Amino acid sequence: MMNGYGGNILRVNLTTGKITKEPTSPELASDFIGGRGFGAYFLFKEVPKGADPLGPENKLIVSSGPLSGLMIPGAGKCDFTCKSPLTGGYASASLGGIFTAEIKYAGLDSIILEGISPKPVYLCIDDDKIELRDASSLWGKGTFATEKELKEKLGEEFQIACVGPGAENGVLYAHINHDYGRQAGRGGVGTVMGAKKVKAIALRGTKPIPVADLDAYRKAGMALFDACKKSELLKPWQNLGTTMVVSWCDEIGALPTRNFSAGSFEGGKTLYGPYMREKIVITDKGCFACPSPCGKYSRMKRYGTNVEGPEYETIGMIGSNLGLAEIEDVAQANLLCDDWGIDTISAGGAIAWAMECYEKGIFARADTDGLELEFGNVEAVFKLIEKIAKREGLGALLAEGTKRAAQKVGKGSEKFAIQVKGMEQSAYATHNATAMLLAYMTADVGAHHNRAWAITYDLQVGRELVNADKVARVIWLQHLRPMFDTLGACRLQWVELNIDLELYPPALEAITGVKRSWQDLHLVSERIWNLTRMYWAREQKDFGRAWDMPSPRFYTEPPKSGVTKGQITKLDDVNKMLDMYYEQRGWTANGLPKPETLERLGLTMLVA
């Protein structure tokens, strides 16, 4: 029994049907802590080089962390790691809600799905009673109907994580849905679950979690909750959640507009947070142990539907990025993506690319199944989401992601596939914001923002500035933010409520019995970062600097409108930043970890 841990790794071999448990190794917990640390370790160690992401050798590793399921603010984060069908590299997606807590209560730390089931199944975990059950009646159903049916069948207290038809049909950016409105969104983690023919994981646990020092844990947990309650930022954050920044991003040129051709959207006002709150929001919704529920539950009167959302990312990628100006339409599109089971960010990126193809005459109406794919055409967006999920017509092309789609179509469309490493860039326009641009270039899963978010920093020190401090800042954020995904708790209490980071180490020590400072935690993050870099290098031929380059739009095409009109980063500066980044990370000029860096991080044996 390890303090702070569920205690076991569950292995489910879907090919043979064999289910086994092994105790969680103390060395693993010591070196990689949990969550995405465990995910990275098992991925590198156990998924063989060259594995087909949709084949039996890939594994889906679902991991909780030492803070999960305990009385720590936001202790509801779960990591899903696998080889990405979208990028061919490392995929890790973070799921909120309650699922991660239940993993710990079932006496587990990781659930590893291996092989491929001969027929659709769902994994049912009821404490120690674990079995694969027939899911043929669920196959083909949307995520909401699936979760509802399983909860009705098994009991409300079961936590459900499931995939929709998007995953079943092999959309390369299919997601995993939980608690109706939460997702492990990016990189195709849902696609892998669907390829394994696992429709859902249903989970209930009733075991206690051992902690090292009960009194100290209570004290440290209460100190964290107290800091959240006392924060001046609690009220505005809870009121608007991530939609708080829509107006601001529009103001500073960060709101992606019409396939990232600009950073401000003239139709933006009817996407802003307060407008949304008034027009469609019914209530706030939070995750496990969250004192600052940022989820927004919305009612779309025009469509007679409800959705949890939309979040900033969806508002950016499906709203302004597609030229859609009305929040109710964006909410409806959000709902369609959630139910069909596809990532709103990548779907928005893919549809935006298709719209620009249509605008430039690369697609004619014959290529778009008769759809008038103009920016702003709401009906076309709704129809295209369904086509993508079903992989029908143009949807089949877009389901592959913009990198592959642009490679197939050619005609210069590669220049406006806004992606890095094959993952569509998420919702911050980076025409003139060098720290954020570097963040997108070097994020470990592809162009995703949640590793390093540096928008305010760019504005504080100077957008176009390129210097060692900026690079150091990005690296610091790349270690700090993902550590929360390793610990299994939400980072937004620190990020949005500005509570003192130093409140976390005492809680972690009281729970696990192991004293770790933030310096110690940064080292673990650095270890994970280098391991996943080595994973890319192993899996992608000629992996290196070229894979870190941003979409050329960000060094060749200054916006023609909006706040950043006429502003663009120079290619010279892009390269300068990358040079400094590699140097600071202890990597070669081509972006590969040097042997001495691997040695310092204790990775030499693992990556040999």
Added chain:
Amino acid sequence: MSAQIKALGIIKSYIGGKNEIIVDAGNTVRETMRALNIPPDVVALVLVNDTQQSKDYRVQDGDVVKLLAVVGGG
């Protein structure tokens, strides 16, 4: 005629670490920020008497204006 500016989080560093400062009413929020050497772009959210307003809102006598930066993002 005066109003109260409350600096939240990192905004404090622009006004010498103070939590709040009294200013003249009658200017826009943007003008008020510039006068205090707070770069308007860095402020993500402006709450006037706890309601979100744009930076072009003209500050009135007795208003409590909270200025907030998003340090961490999504």
